[in-house]
Amino acid sequence: MSNAHGAVELEVDQITHETSDAISLSFVVPEHRTAQFAYRPGQFLTLEIPCTDGGSVARCYSFSSSPVRDPRPTVTVKRIEDGLASHWLHDNVVRGMRLNALPPSGMFGPENWDSDFVLMAAGSGITPMLSIIKTALFRHDNRMTLVYANQNRESVIFAEQLSELQARFPDRLDVHHWFASDSGLPTAAGLATMDVMVPVDYEAFLCGPTQYMNVAEEWLALTGTTARRTHREVFSSFDSNPFRIDDAALPHESDGKSVTAQVEIDGIETEFAWNADTKLLDRLLELGLDAPYVCREGTCGGCAYTLTEGTVTMLANETLDQHEMAHGVRLACQSVPVSATIRAVFDR
Known part of the structure; x- marks a missing residue:
C-alpha cells in the first residue's frame, strides 16, 4: 500500500460558519505547491479525512472561492445526516490543522465565458x-x-x-x-x-x-x-480511497493482446505497450507515470484526457457529457484500448 500521487498537506487557515450546518475551510498552500494547486471555478478539492480508527476516508468538496478574487482556496462542507466525513470536519477541524489533499480536479466549470x-x-x-x-x-x-x-x-x-x-x-x-x-x-x-x-x-x-x-x-x-x-x-462517495493505492491491485504482465500507446502528460510524451484487458490509468500507474486521478471509479472526471488518435472503450462514465465525448474527452480509469495505436493527451 502506498500514498497517492501528488497528495500534499494543506493547513487550515480560516473556518467560517456559513449556516448552522455549513462551514467553509480556507487553506494555506505551500509556496512550492502553488502551481500544482491552481484551480478553476467549478472544480473541487479531494481531502483525506482521518475520521476512522486508524484509517481515513476521502471526500470531494467544491471550491466556493474564486481564483481571481479570493486570497486562499476555500471549500464549503455541509453537515450531512449520517455523513461520516462531514460530521468529523464540523466537530474536529481547527485552525492550524493539516489535512492531506489531492490537486484540484473536476470539469464542471465553464470552458469559456462568452455566453x-x-x-x-x-x-x-x-x-x-x-x-x-x-x-x-x-x-x-x-x-x-x-x-x-x-x-x-x-x-x-x-x-x-x-x-x-x-x-x-x-x-x-x-x-x-x-x-x-x-x-x-x-x-x-x-x-x-x-x-x-x-x-x-x-x-x-x-x-x-x-x-x-x-x-x-x-x-x-x-x-x-x-x-x-x-x-x-454529481458527487458520489468513493468505494476506494485515492490516498491509499493498493499496489497489489495494479496490473502485471499479461498474455493478452497489447497495443501501442503514446501518452502526453504535462508536455512529456511516453510510448509504451498497453494490454487490451488493462485500464489506461492502471497501466500509467504501473509505469510510474504521474497521471492525474481521484476516484478511479468513473464518477469524478479527475483522470480526464483527450484522445487524439485511435479508439478506446469506456467501461463506465458518470461524469462526461455528449459535448465532452464528441471532443475526444475520455476517462483514463475506465478506458481500455480498441485500435492498434492510441494517442492521448493529459492537458490539466
Missing part, C-alpha cells in the same frame, strides 16, 4: 456556483441568472454574499430563491410561476440532488429556450 449563464443550485450545490459567479463578475462580462432552492431562509448558504453581489452588479446577476417550507419541493411547473428571465443564448449549470437537476432541465425546456450546453455536477 450568459443560468445556474440552478439546491442546498450545498451553491458552492461551485459561487466560485463561478464571483469569477464571472470580477473578471468577465457575461450575465447570470441563479435559481437557488433551499428548505427555508435560514438554510441559505452564502445568503449575505449573494445579496451583496446582486446589489453590486444588479444588471449582471439575477438571484431567485425557492423555499420548500413555503412552496414545497421544486417542480418544473412551480419554477415556471417564478418571474425568471432565461436568456436566448446561455449555458446551464446544475448542481444539487439528481431529482432537482432533472426538474431544472424540465423547467428550462418549458421556457422554449435551448441551452448551448448543460453541465451537471
